[in-house]
Amino acid sequence: MSKVFTEYRKTIDEVSKLKEADEQILITPVKENAWSIREIIGHMYYWDDYNLQNMVSQMHHRANLPAFPDHDAQNEKAIQSLEGQSVYQIVDLFIKRREEFLDAVKKVDKQDRFTIGTGKRAFSAESFVKIFVKHDAHHLKQIENFLAVG
Secondary structure, eight states: OOOHHHHHHHHHHHHGGGGOOOOHHHHSSTTTTSSSSSHHHHHHHHHHHHHHHHHHHGOOOOOOOOOOOHHHHHHHHHHHHHHTTTTHHHHHHHHHHHHHHHHHHHTTTTTOEEEEETTOBBBBBHHHHHHHHHHHHHHHHHHHHHHHOO
């Protein structure tokens, strides 16, 4: 497995550890006017779900994938979709969807290059996932910093 895919899979381990944390900590905003850990994990789940449902199946050589949706609207939908779900249910959903996404994206031919929306940059499945490795790192740092203080 490529280094990028391995990195992306590592987030599963980090998120799994949250099952041992107290629910009250996980539903507390990480800072004023910010998401809670529950919402951060739900947000990451929602992007994996979006990418699995809308992007991976179109990753073929010279394909043009749809542009990413408006991030604010997508994030709002992500938070709304969490209603009625416990933080532990969301962690389980995240783990399952991340594994499904990785299983699917690893099947894309390594040589295939595609563009996204009106962009000119050619992506491989690996370089596509790398965007989200960086995204994960940002959110994992937020979680780590919050838990270190708490």
